[in-house]
Every structure is written in structure tokens, then in C-alpha cells.
Amino acid sequence: MHSLQFTAESSSNGMVERDFTVGEVPGVLWSPASGADRAPLVLMGHGGGAHKKHPAMAGRAQRLVTGCGFHVAVIDAPGHGDRPRSAHDEQDVAELRQAQAAHEPEGPVVVRYNARLAELAVPEWQAALDALQELPEIGAEGPVGYFGIALGTAIGVPLVAAEPRITAAVFGLMWPDALVEAAKRITVPVEFDMQWDDERIPREAGLALFDAFASKEKTLHANAGKHFDFPRFEADSAVRFFARHLDRAAAAPA
Template sequence: MHSLQFTAESSSNGTIERDFTVGDVPGVLRSPASGADRAPLVLLGHGGGNHKKHPAMAGRAHLLVTGCGFHVAVIDAPGHGDRPRTARDEQEIAELREAQAAGEPEGPIVVRYNARLAELAVPEWQATLDALQQLPEIGADGPVGYFGIGLGTAIGMPLVAVEPRITAAVFGLMWPDALMETAKRITVPIEFDLQWDDERIPREAGLALFDAFASQEKTLHANAGRHFDFPRFEADSAVRFFARHLSHGGTATA
């Protein structure tokens, strides 16, 4: 089992940010500056083409750390951030750019590429969770959530389906291809986001994926707008969701 190695530390705005590696996978762990004793952990999955310190990741982590007192961890997906691209990565990205330039459907390429990334990333996330739970401020028996949109959903759904330590999740904005059977194996509470006027992912496809989840508690958030109009206030809703499901006596309101 790979051990966690901290490589840098800084603090600002009520949070401590620690860069780490687990094997050759780089990540960042954000925690309350005041110190949190056995606080819940939320794993964040970044979007396609982004990385562990993308502003969206930093913003969501800040809300969870300062609003709930949680720890939040993000790792770079294969071929993203500080991780080198393989020849296969370059080929898939080139095909995606060609399809976009020609106005052709990009879904089949994204679905295929993301499925490959998920195969690699799921065991990496599990190794990272193993290592993080060795930290005394997190512990092996604390609540764990997962929050990922786009590529974060393509990787997060297979992860949640096989990882019993994750007990609540937020997903959204992903094609259902290759994920429908996975959704049927997910039973934890979920919140699912889609854009009603998404020009990339047909509305019916998003609704079908939501319907496929086996969770007894699942909530659909549909917002007007196109794919990249995904509203920032959904992050606030995710914080309230995790406060309900991971906290004991949390103060967030529904």
C-alpha cells in the first residue's frame, strides 16, 4: 500500500492546504485551520481538462471546509494537472478537438475516453482514501462523501459503486452511456445536477441516468441554461446535502 507524503503546506481564509502524493498520484488536502478532530472527509473529482487546484475545486473545498468543518481531498485524474499525458491521451484529445471543430457529436469520444480514465482512477482514489484514513484527524471510521461533476461523475460513479466507505454523493452533467448499469448498483443518497437546455448532453439522457440510480433517496436539480451555464449556487446546495448526510448535529439547513 502506498503511503501518503505531504510535500507542501500553506494556510489562508480559514483553511490549511497540504499538497500530497500517494505513490505517483498528486493531490491536495484542505482542512479547517482551527483543526478538526475526526471530521468527515469529502472527495472532490475535477472536470475534464481541469486539475486538482482548478478554481472550481478550490471554491467547493472552501465552502465545505469553512461551512461544515470537513476535510476535502482532490487528486489529479490520469493525464490531467501535474500528471503526464500518454500517447493514448493525446490521441483521444485530438479526436475530440477534431469533432468539436467539425460540429460533430463529441459524446461518443468523451464517453470512451472517460471510461478509460475511470478504470485507472478508481483504484487510485481507493489507495488515496486508504492513505488519508491513516491520518489521525480523519480516521478509518469517519463519514466519507464524493462530489464530482462531468469527468468527476464519470470517475465517481464507478468509485461509489464499489466503495462502501462512501455514503453520500453528488453527481451531474454526464452522458449515461457506460454508466447506466453502474447507476443501478449505487444505493447511497445522491444529488444529481443537469442543465435543462444542455447542448452537449440531451435532457432525456440526463433524466434516464438519474432514473437508473437505485438510491432510495435521490434528488434531481435541473437548472435552465446550457452545459457551461451550470450555476455556482449548486455548490451551496451540495454543502447542505453533505452536512445532512455526513455531519452529526450539523447546522446547515435544507
């Protein structure tokens, strides 16, 4: 098992940021600057073409860390951030750009590309979770959530389906094609986001993925607008969702 190695640390706005590696996978852990006692952990998956410290990741982490006292961890997906692209990555990205330039459906390319990334990323996330739970401020028994939109959903759905330590999840903005069977194995509370007028992912596709989750508690957030009109206030809703489920789990008697 790979151990976690911290490589840099900084602090601002009530939050400590620590870069780390687990094996060759780089990540970042945000924690309360107060050095609070053991607290829940939220794993976050970034979007396609983004990276672990993308402003969306840092902004969501700020809400969860300073608003809830949680820890938040992100790792770079294969071929993203500080991880070099493979020849296979370059080929998939080129095919995506060609489809976009020709105004052809990009779904088949994205679904195939993301499914390949998920096969690589799920065991990496599990190794990172193993290492993070070795930290005394997180611990092996603390509640864990997962928050990922777009590529973060493509990786997160199979991860949550395979990982019993994750007890609540927020997903959204992804085609169902490669995810339905994994979604059927997910029974933890889920909040799911979609854009009602999404020009990339048909409305019926978003609804099909939401319908596939086997969770007794699942909530659909459908906002008017196109794919990139995804509202920032959904991050606040996700924070409330995790505060409700992870704080409750943390307070439960052993």
C-alpha cells in the same frame, strides 16, 4: 499499500492546504485551520481538462471546510494537472477537438475517453482513501462523501458503486452510456445536477442516468440553461447535502 506523503503546506482564509502524493498520484487535502477534532471527508473529482487546484475545486473546498468543518481531498485524474498525458490521452483529446471543430457529436468520444480514465482512476482513488484514513484527523471510521461533476461523475459513479466507505454523493453533467450499470449498484443518497437546455448532453440522457441510480433518496436539480451555464449556487446546495448526510453519520453512535 502506498502511504501518503505531504510535500507542501500553506494556510489562508481559515483553511490549511496540504499537497500530497500517494505513490505517483498527486493530490491536495484542505482542512480546517483550527485543527479541529476528527471530521468527515469529502472526495472531489475535477472536470475534464481541469486539475486538483482548479478554482472550482478550491471554491467548493472553502465552503465545505470553513462552513462545515470537513476535510476535502482531490487527486489529479490520469493525464490531468501534474500528471503527463500518455499517447493514448493525446489521441483521445485530438479526436475530441476534431469532433468539436466539425460540429459532430462529441459524446461518443468523451464517453470512451472518460471510461478509460475511470478504469485507471478508481483504484487510485481507493488507494488515496486508504492513505487519507490513516490520518488521525480523518480516521478509518469517519463518514466519506464524493462530489464530482462532468469527468468527476464519469470517475465518481464507478468509484461510489465499488466503494462502500462512501455514503453520500453529488453527481451531474455526464452522458449515461458507460455509467448505467454502475449507477444501478449505487444505493446511497444522491444529488444529481443537469442543465435542462444542455447542448452537449441531451435532456433524455441526463434523466436516464438519474433514473438509473438505485438510491431510495435521490434528488434531481435541473437548471435552465446550456452546459456551461451550470450555476454556482449548486455548490451551496451540495454543501447542505453533505452537511445533512455526513454530519448525521458522524453524530451517530458507534
